Amino acid sequence: MAFSGFDPEAFLRDYWQQKSLLIRKAWDPWVDPITPEELAGLACEETVESRLIVGGNGGGLEVEHGPVSATRFDALGTADWTLLVQAVDHHSPEVAALLESFRFIPNWRIDDVMVSFAAKNGGVGAHFDQYDVFLIQGLGQRKWQIGAMCDEASELLPNGDLRLLKDFTPEAEWLLEPGDMLYVPPGIAHNGVAASDHCMTYSVGFRAPSRGDLIGGWMDDLLKELGEEDRYGDAALDPQSNPGEISAKAIGRLHAMVTEKLADRDAFSRWFGAYNSTAKHPEIDWRPGKPMTVEELTEANADGVTLIRNPAARFAYIERASGAVMLFTDGEAFDCTGASAEFARAICAWPEMQLSAQILGSAATLQLVVDLINRGVLAIES
Structure with a gap:
């Protein structure tokens, strides 16, 4: 499915991280990519993150963390x-296909697609998120209310699991039908309530690392490389004249010891690419039972090979001034040049690709493909 009557360029200019936007019939026609029964089946699995929110719009909501048993649903x-x-x-490959419509936003910013199923009057209460979200209405109807901008000072109810707002005053309200979509920027209060007996909503969320996450993660990585002998001199x-003073010259030397490392842009780029590509759900493991070899990959291509990305794997790359690229996936960095660089750009752009003559003619690229297959981030489509 693809967007209907939506202008990504105008959206990024006028709304992205600025204000909410309701898009009627963003998909026309709309077809739910997953059924309520399939969603409930996922919630029963140990390796799938799920929550059950019990209670209506009047308050008193309680959270139960999955897996959810079939008897609990009954x-x-x-x-x-x-x-x-x-x-x-x-x-679900069908749910993953929804993300293809959002590729006008860089892949590294996309988090995942959360899907909710609500009985009538079901909801999670008035809250705000620290990230952008697109709320796509599937089966049924949901009433959405939008409120004011919130921040860390906004008072919350004493329910740590849900982080619900103590005070919420709606400033706008809409009833969403199947195929409608509501965009909500970070910090904007919102509240959704199921207006029908069966209500499905697809929430496309985006990642936004905090300054604290970046500084803490980058510092942790730097500390691994620093030895005890690297000391002040x-x-x-x-x-x-006064031995009690810490002189300006000493402060300058001490400050330089810290900032010289922090100012290494190339090192930061390599760290961030690896940090950002670390799998959120590594338990979705596509590693083959027996490691593949370059010879086996070449033989398989005689029948035509299509490579597909593990949907739980994150791919990104950074261009280097030399024309080379750093490919990142599964928290690892791969330096790529020539045909390998072209492959890296392509596999980051598309969820699947065919092995080309250029790839087959490059020993380095074939080895890279095999390494990625054996890591479980790529697979050969059956």
């Missing part, structure tokens, strides 16, 4: 509950 009744299943795109020390 006891829920016909109103006042919501099932939330995280990263459904990692388990002050040869040709000048005598001081």
Whole structure:
């Protein structure tokens, strides 16, 4: 499915991270890529992150963390509950296909697709997120309310699992039908309530690392490389009139010891690419039972080979001034040149690709493909 009557360029210019936008019939026609029964089946699995929110729009919501048993579903009744299943795109190719419409935003910013199923009056309460989200209405109807901008000072109810707002005043309200989509920027309060007996919503969320995450992660990586012998030195020390002073010269040397490492842009790029590509759900493992060899890959291509990405794997690359690229996936960096660089750009752009004559003619690229298959981030389509 693809967007209908939506202008990505105008959206990025006028709305992205600025204000909410309701898009009627963003998909026309709309077809749900997953059924309520399939979603409930995922929620029963140990390796799938799911939550059950019990209670209606009037308050008193309670959270139950999955897996959710079949008997629990039988006891829920016909109103006042919501099932939330995280990263459904990692388990359903049909749900993953929704993300192709959002490629006007860089892949490294995309997090996952959460899918909810709600009985009438079900919802998760008024809240705000720290990231952008597109709320796509599937089966049924949902009433959405938008409120004011929130921040860390916004008062919350004493329910740590849900982080619900204590005070919420709607500023706009809409009833969404199948195929409608609501964009909500970071920090904007919103509240959704199922207006029909069966209500499905697809939430496309985006990653936004905090300054603290970046500094903490980057510093942790730097500390692994620093040895005990790398210490402060002050040869040709000048005598001081007051030994209690930390001189400006000393502060300059100390500050330089820290900032020289922090200012290494290439090292930061390599760290961030690996950090950002670390799998959120590594348990979705596509590694072959027996490691593949270059010879086996070449032989398989006699029948035509299409490579597909593990939906749980994250791919990205960074261009180098030399024309080479750094490919990142599964928290690892791969330096690529020539045909390997072209392959890296292509596999980051598309969820699947065919092996070309250029790839088959490059020993380095064939080895890279085999390495990625054996890591479980790529596979040969059956």
